[in-house]
């Protein structure tokens with residue numbers, strides 16, 4: 450597993466962005482997250498060590514652009530080169546998450562065709578309005594691997610009209626940080642039920658910092674959020 454952040458910084462775009470972790474962590478260092486800039490690791494996929502081997506070994510999943518949005522407008526000038534590196538490293542699996550799926554056709558390279566087989570695109574839908582706006586479009590796009598991200602989940606979401614074999618997985622999670630909004634247990638169990646009915650994998654990734662179950666609100670420390678979600682036993686593979 451490798452991380453590749455070709456550019457850093459973003460602009461808040463939809464309700465899930467309110468407590469964006471990029472803004473939170475940059476604020477701690479006095480950095481302005483609204484300035485989008487290429488990073489020093491822009492060329493990482495093709496970087497080699499002294500032995501002439503790729504620094505990212507073949508077969509790795511590469512978590513891509515987690516300190517920005519891969520489709521953010523400011524990165525239009527750099528994205529073609531990023532795509533070219535992803536194409537050249539067809540032995541890696543690049544995964545990125547976007548809230549700007551509406552920009553898909555403005556952002557793909559000319560030779561995209563049915564989608565680069567080694568690129569996994571995840572569309573975030575943090576509430577019902579985002580789901581209804583983004584998923585009908587996302588569902589039809591030529592992308593080899595697609596997943597849906599309900600994180601931070603902000604309310605009960607009904608995905609049943611959209612789910613099907615086209616979606617590789619649904620991932621759900623609460624919000625972290627000191628101002629986190631509540632995540633309700635029943636939102637998660639109902640998403641899991643929808644996934645079971647549609648035969649789509651489901652991953653309850655993390656509880657978030659404010660988790661409500663059976664009318665009780667729990668403040669969950671960061672280090673326990675993933676473990677508690679895993680302990681719930683809600684993950685599902687068809």
Ligand code: SF4
Pocket residue numbers: 459460461462463465466469470471472516517518548
């Ligand atoms: S799109 Fe993602 S990176 Fe950009 S502001 Fe929103 S949460 Fe942060």
